[in-house]
Amino acid sequence: MKKLFNNSLILKIMPLILVLSLVFCGTFAVSQPLKIEINKGIIEPLPLALPSFVAENNLSEIGENLTSVIIDDLYGTGLFKIIEDRTQAYEITNFNKPIRFGDWKTINSQALLVGSVSSNGTTNITVKFRLFDVFSETQIGNGLKFSGPKKGWRRIAHKIADEVYSRLTGEQKYFDSRVAFVAHKGPKNNLKKRLVLMDYDGANQVFLTNEEDFLVLAPRFSPNGNKLLFTSYESGFPQIYLLDIRSRTKIILQENPGEMSFSSSFSPNGEDIVFSLSAGSNTDIYKLNIASNSRSRLTSSVAIDTAPSFSPDGRKVVFESDRSGTQQLYIMPSSGGNAKRISFGKGSYGTPFWAPTGNLIAFTKQNEGVFHIGIMSSEGLEETLLTTSFLDEGPTWSPNGRVIMFTRETSGSGGSSTLYSVDVTGQNLKPVRANSSDPSWSKLLN
Amino acid sequence: MKFFFRVICMIMTALIFACTNDIEETNGNPSTINGLIDFEEVEYFTEVIGQTVLFDIDKADLNDSARYILISQAVWLNENNEYTIFITGYADEQGTRGYNLALGAKRSAAVRDFLILNGVKEDRLQTSTFGKEKPLKICSSEKCYSANRRAVTAIRRD
Structure with missing residues (x-):
């Protein structure tokens, strides 16, 4: 047996405990749920609007980083066209405010992901998200909340991207790997x-x-x-x-x-x-x-x-x-x-x-x-x-x-x-x- | 027979160095000419006989020139019993990593088996493989590939 190295920071945060809980209840009966059929070979990427996550308590850098990693994950599949309109009309300032679907229809987004990051002052952050079908004006699945240490923000981003990928494609997850x-x-x-x-x-x-x-x-x-x-x-x-x-x-x-x-x-x-x-x-x-x-x-x-x-x-x-x-x-x-x-x-x-x-x-x-x-x-x-x-x-x-x-x-x-x-x-x-x-x-x- | 082989080897050595070295005229004793390697020396094994044999594409069979070199190696090794022998097989980059490790192992085993057939004691021999790791030459054409499909016999005095 041989010790090769001291434990690194990365491995210290490996036992990251991500608390997953429901934020919003209710199911959303949609007659024809939004879904990408990905087994056809060449597909038309699904337009997904992904405004920056609402960041509370001076967490704007983490908010931008979370958004960026989620975009990279989803765009990287080749299955999504990410609509990143950063103009004021498409800025989400309050995670709980009702969505004005009309705005998102005008920029031809079919799905919309909104999220927020907050902290109660400790080293932990809480990240929430909701996914919407813009044209049927319904939420796709439940809103979810992830909590974990700030240093583990990338894993939270991958977990959210996995949820979005899985809900929109019907496939199993793979980004958090x-x-x-x-x-x-x-x-x-x-x-x-x-x-x-x-x-x-x-x-x-x-x-x-x-x-x-x-x-x-x-x-x-x-x-x-x-x-x-x-x-x-x-x-x-x-x-x-x-x-x-x-x-x-x-x-x-x-x-x-x-x-x-x-x-x-x-x-x-x-x-x-x-x-x-x-x-x-x-x-x-x-x-x-x-x-x-x-x-x-x-x-x-x-x-x-x-x-x-x-x-x-x-x-x-x-x-x-x-x-x-x-x-x-x-x-x-x-x-x-x-x-x-x-x-x-x-x-x-x-x-x-x-x-x-x-x-x-x-x-x-x-x-x-x-x-x-x-x-x-x-x-x-x-x-x-x-x-x-x-x-x-x-x-x-x-x-x-x-x-x-x-x-x-x-x-x-x-x-x-x-x-x-x-x-x-x-x-x-x-x-x-x-x-x-x-x-x-x-x-x-x- | 062994004496005859040694004489042939000495003549080969002299011829090789007569061809490749510029020998300056001196008044000294001709036996002290630089570069003439005695049969007993390690350099005789590594430079005159040669440590490396080459293989055809995807093969571990010993061709005639490989057998010639290995017979010479065996004679030298049987005369110089104090050396342990390490044979390592290699492959060119065509082929997958695992397969080439196995092919290198097969090549080193072919050399080992041939040396044993020619009288080298089995307990002196060890084999290994590097597959397509550690190529000797690094172009991606047959010129380099042929040099990389090799087995190398290394020796160490115990």
Whole structure:
């Protein structure tokens, strides 16, 4: 066990207790509720008016920051057109004052989010919001109130944006989540790599290892978000470590002479991990129960079997193998046994990652000199390629299964790695963080 | 046979340095010419025989030139028993991170197995992989890729 770092400010506010309570009662029967249908592919963004949150008690900076983060979250989905009219006619000065819907209709907003931030003089803030359908002049869902420390204002903003996103799309939430990844520094042939945590949008970065530490690769969140699996060269060989994020203590999970382990991921209940183990010239997939340290072998082909990922129900494991001559995707029971090939397109397939919704598998595809991030059904049907570039790899799913984050590497001696995200529809491709690779997206935070 | 190999190696060394080094005329003893490396020296292993063997795309099979180098490595290692041997396999950047780690492991194992077949004691050998981490050359063309698909034999005196 080793202490890596002192706890940072960020982790001190992790146990942020957000009190969620109803402000306004009543339900709002709307005959045809305002909703974006987001499965059509290209959609027309929904015009959402988002005036600055009403800030009381000298909290105007926090009010602006809250508004800004909510706008970034919602605009970042590609599903909303944010109407930011800051002229006086569209300024909300009193959170409780009735809405003059006519004003908002004239600027063609279909939805309206109003909010306020206040403080009772302590270090805590209270943030309220209400969401309206402008044309039917009704409130969408209940008004809500969040309370928490001032330092946690970003999480409150993400939680409000999640509520708005969820109410207007019918999808599960995903903004209040984190990403573990590997930060790069230096040229390709002498990269320094560090393990880092950040909010899904790149804020609140926390470095978990030092530049002068050993090479680290491929972090993976535990289901409860408290732990990370990763590969480190601390022993001189690639081995899997388990890091407790809060205490910064880490343990090596597998250390046997002549064995190398990597490409690890958790089971849905967090009790087991699956990983690749190289012994001699053969690489197979193994399962390890963390508590008992008991290990079982799941594959025993002479081929390279790697990149295992559990199904959300824990009953199956998808992995890649070159047993057929090229890398392809296979599914087997999580106890091992017969593996069924599910990829049959041109080229080779790797790094499969089962979606949290269970119905899709994301993967890396290499064909005719380029790489793609793609998705297919968990039966291997309906393959859809979402991206194309010199080198895209390693997809990870947002908590709601709507967005995929991955690594894009550019070519040549000056090439570098950047985290990108893309919607599951193939829309809204955008960079998230430069000089980074190997993202692992957490579940929704508690 | 071993004596014959050593003579061949010494001649190779002399030829290499005769070609590559400008030897100044001196009145000294010819055996003290700078650059001539004795078979026993580590530099003989690292510079004359060579530590690196290369692989074809997505392969871990040893080609003829790799086998030639590894036979020479084995002869040297069998003569110099005091060294522990570390073999590390690498891959080019084409391919995913995990697969390339496995491919590097397969390449280092191929070198290890070949050295064992040629008489090197198994307990002296350790293997590792860096996959596509730590490329030797960093252009994105076959010229660099071919240099990066490698296994390197490093030695350390115990």
